[in-house]
Amino acid sequence: MSLAALAPVETPMTLEALTSVETPAPVDTPAPTDPFRPTHPSHGTGPARTAGAPAGGPAPDVPAPVLAALRPMSLAEINERAALVTRTCRKYLVPVELLEPLFADAGERFGVLTIDGRRDFRYSSTYLDTPGLRTFHDHRQGRRVRFKVRTRTYVDTGARMFEVKLKGARGITDKTRTAYAGPPDRMTPEARRFLDDTLCSYGIEAPDVLVASAVTDYRRTTVVALSGEERVTVDTGLVGYRAGWSVRMRPDAVLLEVKTRGGLTATERRLHEYGVREARFTKYGATVAALEPRLRGNRWHRAMDVCLDHPVPCALERARVGTAPAP
Numbered sequence: 001m002s003l004a005a006l007a008p009v010e011t012p013m014t015l016e017a018l019t020s021v022e023t024p025a026p027v028d029t030p031a032p033t034d035p036f037r038p039t040h041p042s043h044g045t046g047p048a049r050t051a052g053a054p055a056g057g058p059a060p061d062v063p064a065p066v067l068a069a070l071r072p073m074s075l076a077e078i079n080e081r082a083a084l085v086t087r088t089c090r091k092y093l094v095p096v097e098l099l100e101p102l103f104a105d106a107g108e109r110f111g112v113l114t115i116d117g118r119r120d121f122r123y124s125s126t127y128l129d130t131p132g133l134r135t136f137h138d139h140r141q142g143r144r145v146r147f148k149v150r151t152r153t154y155v156d157t158g159a160r161m162f163e164v165k166l167k168g169a170r171g172i173t174d175k176t177r178t179a180y181a182g183p184p185d186r187m188t189p190e191a192r193r194f195l196d197d198t199l200c201s202y203g204i205e206a207p208d209v210l211v212a213s214a215v216t217d218y219r220r221t222t223v224v225a226l227s228g229e230e231r232v233t234v235d236t237g238l239v240g241y242r243a244g245w246s247v248r249m250r251p252d253a254v255l256l257e258v259k260t261r262g263g264l265t266a267t268e269r270r271l272h273e274y275g276v277r278e279a280r281f282t283k284y285g286a287t288v289a290a291l292e293p294r295l296r297g298n299r300w301h302r303a304m305d306v307c308l309d310h311p312v313p314c315a316l317e318r319a320r321v322g323t324a325p326a327p
Helices: 075-082 096-102 134-140 189-201 266-273 283-291 298-307
Strands: 071-073 086-095 110-113 121-129 146-154 159-167 173-179 211-225 230-242 245-248 253-260
Touching (some): 071 075, 086 266, 086 298, 096 253, 096 266, 121 283, 159 189, 253 298
Parallel strands (some): 071 110
Antiparallel strands (some): 146 159, 159 173, 211 230, 230 245, 230 253
């Protein structure tokens, strides 16, 4: 099955192991192949590699060597060129081997976030939701106006932020955040006031109680168009935790998030050339849906089947969040 199958269709889809196949002849509709094998005729059909491990060499600190070749950019420069706090965000699930052709010849147009020589950074997000999982259900049901609350820890520096993401009626995402010195799994009084004020400004009534409901850990490389048109985050190694269980993203899968204020970007147009379409996927929603069998997550199941391994028990402390049963 082709990567184009990630677009919503009526038939179920699964992901089998990568195997060598013949490159299909160009047709209007991509011929069926494995979901994680690019269909672009210029891309090879060799076997998949572990993320970040080029053949015949050591693994770089980025998912693909092509990203390491991009111009280093500081966080200040990125925020100046493409902060994109208010934006449209679209997600794409791609095989790691597609990163090389996707960003080939991008050196004149893109840079990569670099801090102290590092280009790949560890993130840990703890999501706060009501005991009844209001924000999860609002997203699952496709409510046009909704919000999400989390603490985000930048593991490599120890910095932590308290964030509120809001989705408006026009599909625009607005992220507000503040520096946070409290524990990742609960709100300080200052964070509570920040949340109440933020939701009130959007006409949303703040819930009385929020508790830690899931944790996601992953690695992120941030690629930015020098024009400021788009900001592309490249996430690998995703692990979600809840109620003593964990679920991992497959090592051959990469989650791209394209953030922009306009329509389709140059990166998205190139993804379309490879047969890749926008995926319905959210780290929080997929984690809860995968680890709570009683809950329905039909909105994300197709993408989850493509990129997630089976849940397994986990003894880590972070896996204990969300142990209270959801009503």
